[in-house]
Amino acid sequence: MVKFGIGQAVRRTEDPVLLTGKGQYTADVSWPCQAHGIAVRSPHAHARILSIDTQDAAAMPGVLSVFTGADMRAAGVGPMPANVVVTQTDGSKMAQPPRHALATDKVRHVGDPVAFVVAETLDQARDAAEAVLVDYEDLPSVTDTDLADTPDAPVIHDEAPDNRCFTWDFGSAPETADALAKAAHKVELKLINNRIVVNAMEPRAALANYEGDDETGRYVLHTPTQGVHSVQRQLANDIFHVDPSRMRVITGNVGGGFGMKIFLYPEQLCVLYAARQLKRPVKWVGERSYDGFTADKQGRDHVSRITLGLDKDLRFTGLHIDLKAAMGAHLSGFQAFIPTMAGAKMYTGVYRIPALHMQVRGLFTNTTPVDAYRGAGRPEAAYLLERLVDKAALDLGVDPAELRRRNFIPTSAMPYDTGLGPVYDSGDFERVMDTALARIDRAGFAARKAESEARGKRRGLGMAYYIECCGAGPGEQADLRVDEAGKVTLYIGTQDNGQGHHTAYQQIISDRLDLPLEAITVVQGDTDLVERGGGTGGSRSIPEGGVAVRDAAEGVLDKGKIIAAGMLETAPGDIDYADGAFTVVGTDRRVSFEDVARAARDPSRLPPGTEPGLDTKTRHKAAAQTFPNGCHVCEVEIDPDTGDIEIPRYVVVDDFGTVVNPMMLAGQVHGGVGQGLGQALLEETVYDPDSGQLLSGSFMDYCMPRADNMPDIDFIYIEDMPCTTNPLGIKGAGEAGAIGAPPVLINAIVDALKDLGIHHIDMPATKHRIWQTIRNATMPQAAE
Known part of the structure; x- marks a missing residue:
C-alpha cells in the first residue's frame, strides 16, 4: 500500500499554512491605490423608494463617488440571473422578477442595498454611507412563509401577484390519493424547517480592479467562491456583457462556503463597476451583523403538511407532501432548484413507498433570499421523512426500528x-x-x-x-503537469472551502504515481491559470474531480511508459511501473520517474512522433x-x-x-x-x-x-x-x-x-x- 495513497489517514497538508496565519483570504489581499466600499442598506422590510440624495455624502472628505442603481443600470450592468428556472405544473415558466445589484424602485427586505459608497478609507466610506438620504414610503410586509400566499398578503413583486414564484408538482396525484384512501392507517404532521443564517467563518468580500481601456480592458475580481468559472461566466455573459477572457476571477483561501458562496452577490457587481468608473481597485469586506445577517443567502425555511399511508401490516403505501418554500425577497442562483428537483426525488428515502405526490409552492417573502445550504434539499427531505416515520411509530404503538426494518429497501x-x-x-x-x-x-x-x-x-x-x-455535476477537468525534476502540479476547477482538497488530490496522485506529497502541488481558484471547472458543491469534488485526477495520473504513466521504453530499449508493453520507477517486466532494469520526466523534456531522447513532456489533461463527468x-x-x-x-x-x-x-x-x-x-x-x-x-x-x-x-x-x-x-x-x-x-x-x-x-x-x-x-x-x- 502506498504510504500516502488512498485510504491513509494523512494529516492535511493545508493546515500548517492556515494554522500559522499565513493563509490568504480576500480580506488579506490589498492592491496598490485601493479604495474602500460600503453598501447602504434598507432599514425597511418593504418600502417604495421615493428619492435617493447622495450630494451630502459625495461631498464628504475622502469620498470618491456614491453609486446608485440608476447609475449602474444606465451603464448597462445587467440583473443577476437565476441559474435554475422551474417549469410550473401548468407548463409555464416561474415568475422571474429581475434583481439588480442596487434597488431602484422598492426595497424588499431589511438589508436590501440601495447605494454603494466608495472612499479613500473604510472609515470615510462608513461616515459617508450614513449621510446618504433615502426617502422611503413604508409598505406592509410578510415574513412568514406560511402566510405569504394568503389573500391579504402584501404583493412583493408585480410579476408574482400572489407572491408565488412557482407551483410545481412531482409524482402521481391520482395514485397517491388512491393509496391514502385505501390505507388502513394515516399519519399526518405539520413541519417547520427553520430558517438558518449560514455564518461561515470568513465573511463575504470582494476586491476588484479594471485594467486597460474601456473597450478592451479586463475586469479582475478577487472574491471567495465555490468555483471561479461559474462566477466568471455569469459576470461576463449575463451582467457586464463582455467576453469571458476579459473577466478574471480569483479565489484564495476560503473560510467556509456551505453553499452560500456559490452565488453572485450585489457587492461583487458594485466593486467591479466602481473599479471601472474610478480607474482604481475597490475593496469591500462584509461585516457580520450589518452585511452577513441581513444580506448573505440563508438556508431552509420550509413549511410542510404531510400525510403517510400504511396498510394493516404497517407497510408504507403512499406519501403526500404539501410544501411551502421561501424564496426570500429576490431570486438567487439555485433557490428554485432546492425544494424541487434537488430534494423531491429523495422524499421516499430508504423506504419502499409505492406512491408519492408532492406539491411545492415557492413563495416570495420580505426576507433575505434563501438558497443552497449544506445538503441543499436533501436535509429537508430527510428531516421530513424521518420525523414522519418516527411519529407514525409513536402514533401506532410500534418500535421505530421495527417500522423502518419492515419498510427498508432490501439489499437484494x-x-x-x-x-x-x-x-x-x-x-x-x-x-x-x-x-x-x-x-x-x-x-x-x-x-x-x-x-x-x-x-x-x-x-x-x-x-x-x-x-x-x-x-455528480457539470464534470471536472484535471490538468496534470510534470516538470523536468519530476514534480507534479495539478490545475483543477473545484474550490477548496476547508474540506482538504489539496490533501485528497495529492493522495490520489500519490496512490498512482508513488510520489511523496511534497512533490505534488494543487492549483485552484484562478480563471487565468485553470482552464475550466465545475466548482464545488453537492459533494462532487472528489467523486468527479478525484476520478479526473486519477485518469490524468494514468495518462502520465502511459506517456511515461513510452518514453521509458525508448530509454530501456524495449516495447512499451514490457514496461511496468511501481515504487516510483519504470521497470522492464521480469528484469531489474529500471529508470526513475524523475529520469523519465527529464527525458520527456529533451526532444533528442524522445521516440519519433512522441509529444514532449508527460503533461496530461483529462475530464470526467459522472454518468x-x-x-x-x-x-x-x-x-x-x-x-x-x-x-x-x-x-x-x-x-x-x-x-x-x-x-x-x-x-x-x-x-x-x-x-x-x-x-x-x-x-x-x-x-x-x-x-x-x-x-x-x-x-x-x-x-x-x-x-x-x-x-x-x-x-x-x-x-x-x-x-x-x-x-x-x-x-x-x-x-x-x-x-x-x-x-x-x-x-x-x-x-x-x-x-x-x-x-x-x-x-x-x-x-x-x-x-x-x-x-x-x-x-x-x-x-x-x-x-x-
Whole structure:
C-alpha cells in the first residue's frame, strides 16, 4: 500500500499554512491605490423608494463617488440571473422578477442595498454611507412563509401577484390519493424547517480592479467562491456583457462556503463597476451583523403538511407532501432548484413507498433570499421523512426500528429504481441501522432511562436514517503537469472551502504515481491559470474531480511508459511501473520517474512522433449520481424543570463507499453534525411579524453551536459497499452529517417526552421551547 495513497489517514497538508496565519483570504489581499466600499442598506422590510440624495455624502472628505442603481443600470450592468428556472405544473415558466445589484424602485427586505459608497478609507466610506438620504414610503410586509400566499398578503413583486414564484408538482396525484384512501392507517404532521443564517467563518468580500481601456480592458475580481468559472461566466455573459477572457476571477483561501458562496452577490457587481468608473481597485469586506445577517443567502425555511399511508401490516403505501418554500425577497442562483428537483426525488428515502405526490409552492417573502445550504434539499427531505416515520411509530404503538426494518429497501433489490429518478446502486440499510443500534447499546437503554428518571430527568433515544444523492455535476477537468525534476502540479476547477482538497488530490496522485506529497502541488481558484471547472458543491469534488485526477495520473504513466521504453530499449508493453520507477517486466532494469520526466523534456531522447513532456489533461463527468447513506442514533437527557438538554451518546454509522482519507472524513462528519445540531437545537432566524425587522441580527440574538454543545461522536463507516457507478467507488461525504443530525435529535427529544403525550416539537428545540412544550402538556391552562 502506498504510504500516502488512498485510504491513509494523512494529516492535511493545508493546515500548517492556515494554522500559522499565513493563509490568504480576500480580506488579506490589498492592491496598490485601493479604495474602500460600503453598501447602504434598507432599514425597511418593504418600502417604495421615493428619492435617493447622495450630494451630502459625495461631498464628504475622502469620498470618491456614491453609486446608485440608476447609475449602474444606465451603464448597462445587467440583473443577476437565476441559474435554475422551474417549469410550473401548468407548463409555464416561474415568475422571474429581475434583481439588480442596487434597488431602484422598492426595497424588499431589511438589508436590501440601495447605494454603494466608495472612499479613500473604510472609515470615510462608513461616515459617508450614513449621510446618504433615502426617502422611503413604508409598505406592509410578510415574513412568514406560511402566510405569504394568503389573500391579504402584501404583493412583493408585480410579476408574482400572489407572491408565488412557482407551483410545481412531482409524482402521481391520482395514485397517491388512491393509496391514502385505501390505507388502513394515516399519519399526518405539520413541519417547520427553520430558517438558518449560514455564518461561515470568513465573511463575504470582494476586491476588484479594471485594467486597460474601456473597450478592451479586463475586469479582475478577487472574491471567495465555490468555483471561479461559474462566477466568471455569469459576470461576463449575463451582467457586464463582455467576453469571458476579459473577466478574471480569483479565489484564495476560503473560510467556509456551505453553499452560500456559490452565488453572485450585489457587492461583487458594485466593486467591479466602481473599479471601472474610478480607474482604481475597490475593496469591500462584509461585516457580520450589518452585511452577513441581513444580506448573505440563508438556508431552509420550509413549511410542510404531510400525510403517510400504511396498510394493516404497517407497510408504507403512499406519501403526500404539501410544501411551502421561501424564496426570500429576490431570486438567487439555485433557490428554485432546492425544494424541487434537488430534494423531491429523495422524499421516499430508504423506504419502499409505492406512491408519492408532492406539491411545492415557492413563495416570495420580505426576507433575505434563501438558497443552497449544506445538503441543499436533501436535509429537508430527510428531516421530513424521518420525523414522519418516527411519529407514525409513536402514533401506532410500534418500535421505530421495527417500522423502518419492515419498510427498508432490501439489499437484494439493488440496484433499486425508486421510480422518482434515482437508481440506488448499492446499500445495506438494515445492517447499517443494526450496527448503529448495537454501538449505542440500545438493549441497555431502559436501565439508563430508569437511572435518569431517578434523578428527575427524562431520557430519550432517537434514530434517523438518511440517504442523499450527490457526486455528480457539470464534470471536472484535471490538468496534470510534470516538470523536468519530476514534480507534479495539478490545475483543477473545484474550490477548496476547508474540506482538504489539496490533501485528497495529492493522495490520489500519490496512490498512482508513488510520489511523496511534497512533490505534488494543487492549483485552484484562478480563471487565468485553470482552464475550466465545475466548482464545488453537492459533494462532487472528489467523486468527479478525484476520478479526473486519477485518469490524468494514468495518462502520465502511459506517456511515461513510452518514453521509458525508448530509454530501456524495449516495447512499451514490457514496461511496468511501481515504487516510483519504470521497470522492464521480469528484469531489474529500471529508470526513475524523475529520469523519465527529464527525458520527456529533451526532444533528442524522445521516440519519433512522441509529444514532449508527460503533461496530461483529462475530464470526467459522472454518468450517475452517488447515494451515500447512514444511520444516526443518539440519546438525550432533559431536565423538565428548565428544558436543559444534554447529549450523553451520539453514534453515526455511514456507508460512503471508498474512503480517501479517514481522518478528513471524520472531520467532515463531525462538522456536519455540528451544523445539524445547531439547526435542531439552537439556531433560528426571527423576523418581527408586523414590521419585518430582523430580530436575530447578531450573535447576541442568534445562537451558534459552541464546543460545549457538541457531544462526543462515535463514528464509524462501512467500506465493503463501494459505489458501483463511480470509478473510484466513492459516494461523497460532505453533507452527510448535516442531513442526519436534525431528525435524530428531534426524534430523541420526542422520545424523552412521549409519556407526556408529546408527539412532535419543531426546530429549534431550544431549552425554552422544550420547557414550554412540557409545561403546555402538563399544565394545559399554560397554553391558553
